[in-house]
Amino acid sequence: MSDWIEVGSVEDIPKLGARVVKTAEGDIGIFRTNDDRIFALRDSCPHQGGPLSQGIVHDHKVTCPLHNWNIELETGEAVAPDEGCAATYPVKVENGTVYLSLSS
């Protein structure tokens, strides 16, 4: 049902890093972990809107560059005791190509 949009290849995203997809609804961060999982989150920290794509990625988490909140890439949830959630988007990888769906 989802409309999958091709956004680029896995190799375009650095390991333990992220790139931004610009959309009409705002930026979406596409994250790549060390085990080559790909995640997509609204590029806005639930704390004060910091760009999560600019943070340091470790394990399946990213640390927001503004005030060091840790966000779970899988769920978008802030790691306790902080509370809040960034929207997640479906992503899939086929033959090294990353597809994103905007139906969050």
Place this chain on the structure above:
Amino acid sequence: MKEKLVLIGNGMAGVRTLEELLKLDPAMYDITVFGEEPYGNYNRILLSPVLAGEKTIDDIMLNDLQWYEDNGITLHTGEKVVKIDRRARKLITDKGREESYDRLLLATGSHPIILPVPGNDLDGVISFRDIKDVDAMLEAAKKYKHAVVIGGGLLGLEAANGLKLQGMHVSVVHLMDTLMERQLDPVSGGMLKQSLEERGLNFLMGASTEAILGEGHVRGVRFKGGLEVAADLVVMAVGIRPNIDLARDAGLHCERGVVVNDTLQTFDPRIYAVGECVQHRGQTYGLVAPLFEQAKVAANHLAKLGIARYEGSVTSTKLKVTGIDLFSAGDFMGDDSTEEIVMQDAARGVYKKIVLRDNKIQGSVLYGDTVDGAWYFQLMRDGTDVSDIRDSLLLGQHHLGDAGHGGTNLAASMADDAEVCGCNGVCKGDIVKAITEEGLFTLDEVRAHTKASASCGSCTGLVEQILAHTLGSDYSEAPSAKPLCKCTEHTHDEVRAAIREQKLTSIRQVIDTLEWHTPDGCAACRPALNYYLIAAWPGEAQDDPQSRFINERAHANIQKDGTYSVVPRMWGGLTNPKELRAIADVVEKYDVPEMKVTGGQRIDLFGVKKEDLPAIWSDLNAAGMVSGHAYGKSLRTVKTCVGKSWCRFGTQDSTGLGVKLEKLTWGSWMPHKFKIAVSGCPRNCAEATIKDFGVVCVDSGYELHVGGNGGIKVRVTDLLGKVETEEEVMEYCAAFTQLYREEAHYLERTAPWVERVGLSHIQQHVMESDENRKALADRFKESQKYAQIDPWAEHAQKAELRKEFEPLKQVG
């Protein structure tokens, strides 16, 4: 089938061990817990505030029954284990239940000592140990008037204070002449006695209890010499002894406590023991910090990781009586081989004593002003040589530098609505509430829950003090060998040594070799490792952009709205029409919303979109300008005054020297940001004495100043020495910078580093040994060969690097 782990003793040490174990491996064991009390695990050290009416039992619950259920733990409350059958690996309870185990954890705590005097079993004679005792005291306070507390130690005084607040008439009886003689010297003990007397407590000092009087219910206490005192309630608080009955009956080796080794195993390797019941290297402990350190090690071994060792604890003491600030640690009495530094101000109620041997702190007692307790404790545990700071040691850390801006130092007397953390707007009341309600014990936990001291850190001392005061005697800060971050047990220095000695050249190698607990490290350790690697192996270690904070990855400062700021380098603060025109042009061309002159004499362009950065850089590059590194843990700027080329007071060419120093040091990565200034005369218009490295020109040469800071806490530099030529300034500057780069911890500015290692250490390396200085300067120059690459030009040349700034895709 999972192995069975049984915990005997549902108290703080045992349950903390389970918590640590569940963190390491939540599914390893089938866990059963036996507790004699009918509750979940509660915070025993907060019983005093409950007695004083400041907290309720619910406030001090650490793990309620739901917690056990959520973690699949079987809990039997109100049930006592009466026998351990080690051969059959099972235990038997007073209800006849039999439970088998594969691993057993003993955390049976301690018993209060009951004096062997006639009448000690009368109604109304109790100890102060658990919720039952507190209930009995609260009940007695409603019915009766006279209470006698036997024991003028920590626990006795807290009990007495609580009973007084409940409206009883309280007498404290103490065998010795000084209250809390194990924690206080006679002077501070006297001050404490006086202030407790002012609160309405009575004291009988040097009094030995002979008998407790009464038939059925207590009615008085008689002392040696015949004095009798009326009492409806007698609280025995003369001490505790480890509860070893069960272990001894099971044939485990016991002395004063259950004897354990460095892995917290008893003489039966299937049986571990933690907490107040154990004796480790001859010591028993009654404070919470050592118990938690033990819990961590025991959990590590139960989880079969087998790497942690418990090597004993050094503890400090605070009294949890509201309004009384008191701290003591170590050997505070001293002997023939020690010296004392003492300050006493009776009118302010302040007393401080530090005991030194060979310029190292052996112990300290503080009364009335305890803000520096944690600092002295740290210096003591680290064995720091304090000879460089002896003259101001008693004035406290805020006289030295990196300790805070507020100057507030009386945590006990602060109002609940007084702001503690100015960065995050956290009040004292918020912190106290979080500590009690969330069950927090460490500075890190308070930071995580409240954000207090989590930003600039300048209120750390105050937060530690509030933590200590709230948790009282049982608080002790993190171990002196602080791990680099939560991903590892290794300290900064250990990690650096491993990188050097084992020639580790990548972050992955460090994480694997030193067995990090996390797969990729975290946002705290990765930038540190990246720096340590490139500092140790310039040209060999690969710089990892994904381990750099965004500012250093994007070569610009991220702002609160996600835009960036750009600062072109202006050597020594000098500029010209061509540069200014180029700056004006990019501001107009890219609609840069704001321009500002920085404190370091450069021009800052604000509100730049990340995708515009490479184009702006390229335009500025074309006008001959390069990156100002205003974003990095690196040399920032060299600030100068005009010097003798224009100024009628100038003694040397300060601008020219500033340009040379900036050419020497630009591009170098550092543990933290690094600022230089050169002033042309002692009027010091470039403010060189609050910089990391400052030069003040004088007629006869150049004064070199180090370790200044104009930030969170202003610190004036120390004078490193004086030289005669510009060439010498350059060499000494390179050597000092390199020593800082090699020795400081990541994110440690020069000010705290100089204080930590001492000025004499730096003078030894940079001033006194020509050979050392030259070697340091050479290593700095070697490292600069690889570091002095303008990132602006580099990004213009390498398309791969520009990806960082481009969107992956534009959709819609």
